[in-house]
Amino acid sequence: MEVQVETIKPAIGAVVRCDKEAFLTEEFAERCLELLEQHTALVFPQLGLTDEEQLAFTDMLGDRVNFTGTVPGGDEAAQDVYTITLDKNVNTEPEYVLGSMFWHADGICSDIPPPKATLLSCFNPPNKGGQTEFCSTYAAWEALPEEEKAELEGLRVMHSVTAAVREVLPPDQINPSRRYMRHEHPLVWTHRNGRKSLLLGCHADYVIGMPLAQSRALLARLHEWAAQPDFSCRHTWQKGDFAIWDNTGALHRALPYSDDSGRRMHRTTVAGYEEIA
Numbered sequence: 001m002e003v004q005v006e007t008i009k010p011a012i013g014a015v016v017r018c019d020k021e022a023f024l025t026e027e028f029a030e031r032c033l034e035l036l037e038q039h040t041a042l043v044f045p046q047l048g049l050t051d052e053e054q055l056a057f058t059d060m061l062g063d064r065v066n067f068t069g070t071v072p073g074g075d076e077a078a079q080d081v082y083t084i085t086l087d088k089n090v091n092t093e094p095e096y097v098l099g100s101m102f103w104h105a106d107g108i109c110s111d112i113p114p115p116k117a118t119l120l121s122c123f124n125p126p127n128k129g130g131q132t133e134f135c136s137t138y139a140a141w142e143a144l145p146e147e148e149k150a151e152l153e154g155l156r157v158m159h160s161v162t163a164a165v166r167e168v169l170p171p172d173q174i175n176p177s178r179r180y181m182r183h184e185h186p187l188v189w190t191h192r193n194g195r196k197s198l199l200l201g202c203h204a205d206y207v208i209g210m211p212l213a214q215s216r217a218l219l220a221r222l223h224e225w226a227a228q229p230d231f232s233c234r235h236t237w238q239k240g241d242f243a244i245w246d247n248t249g250a251l252h253r254a255l256p257y258s259d260d261s262g263r264r265m266h267r268t269t270v271a272g273y274e275e276i277a
């Protein structure tokens with residue numbers, strides 16, 4: 001079967017149709033990186049990857065990283081696969097999964113460069129809700145009026161785990177190992193290849209040196225701008241679907257789903273090599 005690529009929106013998203021044999025090759029891994037550069041988020045319907053196959057593909061794209069760790073009760077045989085579920089029999093810290101229902105990028109508060117790409121397979125689709133949305137922070141930057149770009153360049157933002165889970169957990173209930181994870185970053189990320197993106201997400205707490213209300217209002221407005229329909233797309237999961245996105249140029253979030261929705265996703269992550277500058 002040939003690889004078929006169908007653009008979802010000019011700013012973000014493509015559906016890629018291919019069979020597993022074509023997918024699991026070094027040649028396709030290289031093509032996938034090009035497609036990622038072009039479309040930011042890729043969805044592969046019904047690919048049906050096993051954990052081992054997903055890990056093998058992850059390794060073809062770069063170094064694998066698991067900054068969250070396998071959830072308690074997760075599959076010990078697949079240590080670098082993070083199971084995303086609200087099922088308390090599998091995940092004893094579901095509050096961090098609830099945090100994924102708000103726009104975010106992965107790994108922004110840790111001290112290592114943010115992951116290059118996130119890979120997600122649907123093992124069990126939710127009975128209701130639980131779609132994943134992606135928005136392009138490249139497009140969000142590029143479409144801003146020049147005058148506004150000039151105002152935003154040079155601003156710096158404090159990102160923290162406390163801010164990331166603000167909507168789901170009071171600060172004193174955050175696991176102490178994560179409570180103080182915070183990192184200052186520029187609001188406008190100039191990538192090594194010269195492209196720029198807005199670095200946003202629910203972990204973006206405040207703009208440094210700006211009064212709190214104005215700073216949070218600015219961030220809220222930029223989130224609305226970045227998530228507008230022209231810059232975003234949504235995937236409704238079916239069993240066996242697979243997605244990959246450029247974590248350095250996109251935000252993502254899961255639409256709400258309930259504890260007993262049955263939703264179970266397996267995530268792997270490709271390490272990033274680029275400091276945010």
Ligand code: SIN
Pocket residue numbers: 084100106118120130131132252253254255265267
């Ligand atoms: C994630 O936030 O890494 C996963 C998003 C999802 O569960 O749809």
